[in-house]
Amino acid sequence: MRIDLHTHSAVSDGTDSPAELVATAAAAGLDVVALTDHDTTAGWAAAAAARPAGLTIVPGMELSCRYFPAGEPPISVHLLAYLFDPLHPAFAEERVRLREERLTRGERIVTALAADGYPVEWAQIVARSDGGVVGRPHIARALVDAGVVDSVDAAFATVLHHRSPYYAAKADTDVLDGIRLVRAAGGVPVFAHGLATSRGRVVGDDAIAEMAAAGLLGVEVDHPDHTADQRAYLRALAAGLGLLRTGSSDYHGSNKRTPIAACTTEPDQFEELLAAGTGVPVVTG
Secondary structure (H helix, E strand, O other): OOEEEEEOOOOOOOOOOHHHHHHHHHHOOOOEEEEOOEOOOOOHHHHHHOOOOOOEEEEEEEEEEEEOOOOOOOEEEEEEEEOOOOOOHHHHHHHHHHHHHHHHHHHHHHHHHHHOOOOOOHHHHHHHOOOOOOOHHHHHHHHHHOOOOOOHHHHHHOOOOOOOOOOOOOOOEEHHHHHHHHHHOOOEEEEEOOOOHHHOOOOOHHHHHHHHHHOOOEEEEEOOOOOHHHHHHHHHHHHHHOOEEEEOOOEOHHHOOOOOOOOOOOHHHHHHHHHHOOOOOOEOO
């Protein structure tokens, strides 16, 4: 059984439509795929409607969060949320706030770039998103299309890097509050790519223990941005904290080089995840 629990469609920052994504999952030999777009559930229905025979779809989302260490600047962290009730009022309200944060932050970045002569226009970027949640990847794609950089990765390594003068922060959810919201909505919160140092600062073991005490249920261990040593470390840490372990590709279509099913989740861990989620069922048949 092959299970990939972290993928993105064009509803957020991937390039495949939800229908194309589930077709790609089936063609890659997956039995289970989770759709985890950033801060939105808007792709769930389209993915379910296009589900190929034999493929199970796990409704999910990636939640933008911050961890606030005492006496230090906040650290960006992401939660994967599975099987939650999308109509839970408090969680739905927070998702709306996060999407609005993404929009205003994106407009600030593009305004600053345009003021310095970069050939990007906010209205054009929003129009090209086709109603998706607009974020830095959409700006990166515009920079690629304009010939400013060669790839989305190059954009993130230069003008969109968090140390770039064009970078703008957004007010993400406190991760402890995010965990509580996911649990209140019947969902399963899993800490995403927690040791991916290539993305910036990462939290320590004490933070993950604090997250577990707040209701975290799992850790994404096998991820393309984790080294073999980091995976082994997270596997031991998860065992010590009684957390389930997931594995996934973090697939973004052509916005990233990583193919779908590059990393996968062990079937027994998937069964634990299913048993813990009470908000919505998986889509199967």
